[in-house]
Amino acid sequence: xxxxxxxxxxxxxxxxEIESLAEFDAAxxxxxxxxxxxxxxxLTDRSADLLATDTSGAVFLGxxxxxxxEEKVRADGAFVFPPVPxxxxxPYRGLLYSPDALxxxxxxxxxxxTPDALAHDWFRRTHSDGDAFASMLRALHDDAISDAxxxxxxxxxxVGVMGGHATARxxxxxxxxxxxxxxxxxxxxxxxxxxxxxxxxxxxxxxYAAPHPDAMLDEACAMLGEVPSFTPSVTDWARAAFAVRERxxxxxxxxxxxxxxxxxxxxxxxxxxxxxxxxxxxxxDGLLARSDAGVIFLPGAAGTVQEIFDSTTPNYYESRGExxxxxxxxxxxxxxxxxxxxxxxxxxxxxxxxxxxxxxxTVEEAPAALAGLSGA
Numbered sequence: 001x002x003x004x005x006x007x008x009x010x011x012x013x014x015x016x017e018i019e020s021l022a023e024f025d026a027a028x029x030x031x032x033x034x035x036x037x038x039x040x041x042x043l044t045d046r047s048a049d050l051l052a053t054d055t056s057g058a059v060f061l062g063x064x065x066x067x068x069x070e071e072k073v074r075a076d077g078a079f080v081f082p083p084v085p086x087x088x089x090x091p092y093r094g095l096l097y098s099p100d101a102l103x104x105x106x107x108x109x110x111x112x113x114t115p116d117a118l119a120h121d122w123f124r125r126t127h128s129d130g131d132a133f134a135s136m137l138r139a140l141h142d143d144a145i146s147d148a149x150x151x152x153x154x155x156x157x158x159v160g161v162m163g164g165h166a167t168a169r170x171x172x173x174x175x176x177x178x179x180x181x182x183x184x185x186x187x188x189x190x191x192x193x194x195x196x197x198x199x200x201x202x203x204x205x206x207x208y209a210a211p212h213p214d215a216m217l218d219e220a221c222a223m224l225g226e227v228p229s230f231t232p233s234v235t236d237w238a239r240a241a242f243a244v245r246e247r248x249x250x251x252x253x254x255x256x257x258x259x260x261x262x263x264x265x266x267x268x269x270x271x272x273x274x275x276x277x278x279x280x281x282x283x284x285d286g287l288l289a290r291s292d293a294g295v296i297f298l299p300g301a302a303g304t305v306q307e308i309f310d311s312t313t314p315n316y317y318e319s320r321g322e323x324x325x326x327x328x329x330x331x332x333x334x335x336x337x338x339x340x341x342x343x344x345x346x347x348x349x350x351x352x353x354x355x356x357x358x359x360x361x362t363v364e365e366a367p368a369a370l371a372g373l374s375g376a
Contacts (some may be wrong), residue, residue: 008022019094033058033376039094039144043069062092073154084137088118094147097276099245099269103238111234116267116276117272123260123278138278146286149275152255153290156190159370160291162307163199163298165265169240170225174202176363177298178217181206183367185252186200192291194265194283194307195276197230197237199298201268205244208270220244234266257287284310294325294370298363299333308340315353323353325373331361 003315018024027033028049043050043065058078065073074080084091102116111117126134161181161369167173177262181191181203191207193200205224209217223244230237255284256271261280277283288295288311295311297304308328315323326344328334334341341359348354358369 011308014201017094021149024049028089032249035060036187038063040090040092041094046362057365062090087137088115088122091137091144093141093144094148096145096152097267097274099267099271099274100273102267102276103242103269106235106238106242111238111266117234119276120260120263122261127278132187142277142279145275145277148272149255149257149286149290152273152275153192154189157188158255158291159184159293160287160295160311161200161203162194162295162300162304163203164198164300164304165198165200166287166301167198167202167298168228169201170221170228171297173199173363175218175221177202178206178209180296180298180363180366181254182210182217184211185254187367189293191254192273192287193254193256193275194303195258195267195271196262199266199300200256201241201270204254204256204268206272207254208245208272210246210252211250212248216248220248223247230266236305238269238284245269251289257283259283289314289320292324293343294327294374296327296329296366297334299330299337301338305338305340308344312344312347312353315356316320316351318352323351323356324371326353326357327366327369327373328357328359329361329363329366331359334359346349 012153016036018027018036018041021041024041025044025235026037027036033055034074037059038061040062043063047069050065051072055076056077057071060073060078060080062083064083070080081092086235103114105113123138153270161177163177167177168203177199184191185207191203193203205220206217209220227236227240227365249272253272254270256267256274257277258265258267258274259277259280261278267274267276275286277286284307288307297308308326311324311326314320315326326342328344344357350356358373360366360369
């Protein structure tokens with residue numbers, strides 16, 4: 001899972017896309033940029049290359065370049081979409097976010113000064129005013145994120161872990177969700193979550209802990225338990241997570257797919273790759289559609305119920321092909337408190353998805369249940 005913000009030695013999964021200076025230099029060395037798509041690559045130091053290389057039919061999306069170079073590539077017939085000044089995000093970005101990118105400045109300014117918080121403030125100001133330019137920028141950004149997410153997950157066996165944001169650090173439920181994430185990661189799966197606090201953070205933490213000794217996860221949960229919630233202070237909550245990452249660097253990879261639509265859910269810092277969206281519907285579809293090895297639903301409320309039936313619909317109609325396994329954790333929760341299981345059973349009856357759903361009592365039972373459904 002290499003397509004995150006960071007070193008630019010990686011090659012794009014799409015042959016015509018250039019998303020780093022390393023890819024740009026390789027294309028120039030090959031003799032042509034004609035027809036290529038360049039996303040958010042700073043070319044201000046590559047004027048000589050641009051002046052000497054064929055760029056006919058190329059598309060430059062948010063790539064700063066010198067005036068002479070820009071004049072030349074336009075004369076070649078290239079399309080140049082300039083960077084948009086004054087935005088707290090890059091609408092043309094070619095890579096997913098990293099925790100360090102979204103939380104840049106946390107130590108100096110607190111959460112309110114981070115790119116994540118500033119992007120949410122911009123979204124809150126612009127999403128309901130009907131401004132076509134702001135809508136276009138959000139759409140460009142989210143499409144770029146979907147493209148980058150596709151590259152990151154290419155070839156992966158993805159298991160989605162859904163659950164409520166209210167599961168507190170230091171609780172038994174949080175520790176259980178973290179162990180689940182670790183078990184899945186050690187089993188060769190890529191863990192994908194909604195990227196927020198609570199059970200989502202716990203599952204990403206578990207995947208992060210997978211390469212480390214077992215005791216590390218217990219110690220990490222104890223450290224995090226000192227700041228059990230992102231309220232009242234997102235700053236303190238995030239700093240506690242970065243303290244864990246600093247003490248135990250080089251954690252395992254996982255994916256988080258959060259949204260700025262829910263401003264009360266900051267992204268957790270334990271996922272290596274973060275696909276953050278402005279549009280929640282795109283985010284939900286992207287998360288569930290890519291969980292091709294199954295989805296585990298931990299106890300949650302409205303958001304998790306929505307995710308259960310967002311996953312149920314394509315399974316019911318088989319619109320994405322063979323039904324994907326679904327495991328609901330917490331018999332009392334899903335039959336009495338939020339009785340989604342009886343409805344899910346009714347919908348599944350007589351269909352292929354009937355053999356792909358399961359209800360278990362505990363988190364510890366979920367991996368075996370998932371494995372049983374995968375072989376159904």
